[in-house]
Amino acid sequence: MYALVDAVAFYASAEKVFDPAIRNKPVVVLTNNDGCVCAVCPIARRLGIPKFQPFFKVKHVLEKHQVVIRSSNYELYADLSERMMNTLARFCDKQHIYSIDEAFLDFNGFATLISDWSNFGQFIRRTVWRETKLPVGVGFGPTATLAKAANHAAKKLAGFNGVAVISDEQSRKQVLAAMAVGDIWGVGRRLANKLKLINIHSGLDLAEQSPQRIKRLFSVVLARTVKELNGIPCLSWDDVRQDKKQLFSTRSFGQRITDRQALKTALINHACVVARKLREQKSLAQRLVIFVASSPHQQGYYKKSYSYQFSAPTADSITLTNAVTDIFAQLYKPGVAFYKCGVGALELSSQVFQQRDLFANEHRDPKLMSCLDTINARYGIGTLAIASATQTQRWHMKRQYLSPHYTTRWHDLPKIQC
DNA sequence: TCTGGGGTCCTAGGACCC
DNA sequence: TCTGGGGTCCTAGGACCC
Numbered sequence: 207m208y209a210l211v212d213a214v215a216f217y218a219s220a221e222k223v224f225d226p227a228i229r230n231k232p233v234v235v236l237t238n239n240d241g242c243v244c245a246v247c248p249i250a251r252r253l254g255i256p257k258f259q260p261f262f263k264v265k266h267v268l269e270k271h272q273v274v275i276r277s278s279n280y281e282l283y284a285d286l287s288e289r290m291m292n293t294l295a296r297f298c299d300k301q302h303i304y305s306i307d308e309a310f311l312d313f314n315g316f317a318t319l320i321s322d323w324s325n326f327g328q329f330i331r332r333t334v335w336r337e338t339k340l341p342v343g344v345g346f347g348p349t350a351t352l353a354k355a356a357n358h359a360a361k362k363l364a365g366f367n368g369v370a371v372i373s374d375e376q377s378r379k380q381v382l383a384a385m386a387v388g389d390i391w392g393v394g395r396r397l398a399n400k401l402k403l404i405n406i407h408s409g410l411d412l413a414e415q416s417p418q419r420i421k422r423l424f425s426v427v428l429a430r431t432v433k434e435l436n437g438i439p440c441l442s443w444d445d446v447r448q449d450k451k452q453l454f455s456t457r458s459f460g461q462r463i464t465d466r467q468a469l470k471t472a473l474i475n476h477a478c479v480v481a482r483k484l485r486e487q488k489s490l491a492q493r494l495v496i497f498v499a500s501s502p503h504q505q506g507y508y509k510k511s512y513s514y515q516f517s518a519p520t521a522d523s524i525t526l527t528n529a530v531t532d533i534f535a536q537l538y539k540p541g542v543a544f545y546k547c548g549v550g551a552l553e554l555s556s557q558v559f560q561q562r563d564l565f566a567n568e569h570r571d572p573k574l575m576s577c578l579d580t581i582n583a584r585y586g587i588g589t590l591a592i593a594s595a596t597q598t599q600r601w602h603m604k605r606q607y608l609s610p611h612y613t614t615r616w617h618d619l620p621k622i623q624c
Numbered sequence: 625t626c627t628g629g630g631g632t633c634c635t636a637g638g639a640c641c642c
Numbered sequence: 643t644c645t646g647g648g649g650t651c652c653t654a655g656g657a658c659c660c
Binding site for chain 2: 236237238239240241242244258259260261262263278425427450451452453454455456457458501502503548550604
């Protein structure tokens with residue numbers, strides 16, 4: 207049995223944790239630079255506030271309903287996420303953190319210990335609420351995809367009260383029949399539209415297709431989903447928690463940038479983030495993609511990228527930084543109002559099983575990077591950094607509605623009046 | 625006045641070669 | 643003059659997720 211546990215409108219719920227005054231109000235959270243609405247709490251959802259719409263387009267609706275608006279406060283969310291994941295980890299020795307607010311728990315082998323999965327799910331919910339004040343939904347199923355479906359039912363369908371269990375044919379069919387096919391994990395809008403054309407509307411409709419036919423008409427990936435929906439596990443635990451094959455760091459700017467040095471500094475920062483992510487999953491990159499772009503929503507869209515091959519796979523911040531410095535002149539164009547830039551690591555390999563190049567230049571001692579990581583793990587990311595990444599930053603993220611960093615800054619600690 | 629997220633993976637099709 | 647096959651590698655863009 208697998209469980210998928212995730213928070214209800216995580217960012218919006220996180221904003222409510224230390225601000226009880228807004229707990230019973232509609233709350234939305236915006237993406238970086240206050241660009242789009244990315245989290246809508248259940249109260250706001252009932253008012254019909256849509257998710258993933260540009261903020262400026264829905265601002266008047268939010269004002270009309272007096273919705274509480276917050277900018278993304280990732281320091282807060284990351285900290286609360288860690289607390290939630292730590293709580294969940296106590297329930298199961300096999301936890302896979304799938305995203306900032308979701309974790310799979312592998313309960314295979316627990317059948318003799320747990321007689322009532324629904325009760326157990328409620329126990330998980332109560333515990334997480336007591337310890338973190340985050341509301342979560344819990345879905346149980348014999349495959350990861352069915353656990354996802356059960357989780358969807360737990361939160362969105364009537365009569366489940368936050369926990370849904372798919373344990374037999376009846377519960378499987380009940381949940382899948384009530385789900386639109388587009389809500390199945392792995393089926394997006396495009397695929398959903400195509401499926402509707404051949405009369406597949408619900409999750410159950412999809413589950414009842416023959417995998418062979420789906421493979422022929424669509425892809426192996428969707429055929430696997432069909433099997434998973436029938437209780438046949440196709441995503442092994444290793445698949446679910448596989449290492450990333452690419453790692454990116456990209457961001458749009460709060461204001462457009464034309465300054466050469468500012469753009470370069472931003473790219474170097476992204477390179478350092480990517481290097482850190484590489485070391486976190488013990489990978490090395492053979493190739494680095496570096497790109498810059500102006501706004502696609504404006505006239506004269508400028509976009510350029512460069513693919514940089516390393517002589518040997520690396521996860522060294524200095525080596526990645528040097529790559530950016532080397533090719534920067536080929537990306538920068540004076541006069542362009544840059545809107546976005548980023549760095550991505552491709553062709554990753556394991557740090558552990560490494561084929562060394564007999565003729566490559568001598569490598570920097572990896573101890574330098576592990577020293578940097580150790581210090582930053584102890585005192586916070588950014589405590590120790592590459593000098594060129596810390597040049598005066600001339601861009602600021604637009605975060606007009608930012609809440610305090612309740613848990614990560616001394617002067618932001620919540621104050622209680624007696 | 626203007627404003628539009630971030631990340632990962634896959635694949636069709638172009639470029640090149642023999 | 644026009645058309646023809648098969649393979650590899652690379653990249654832009656599509657699709658999906660949260």
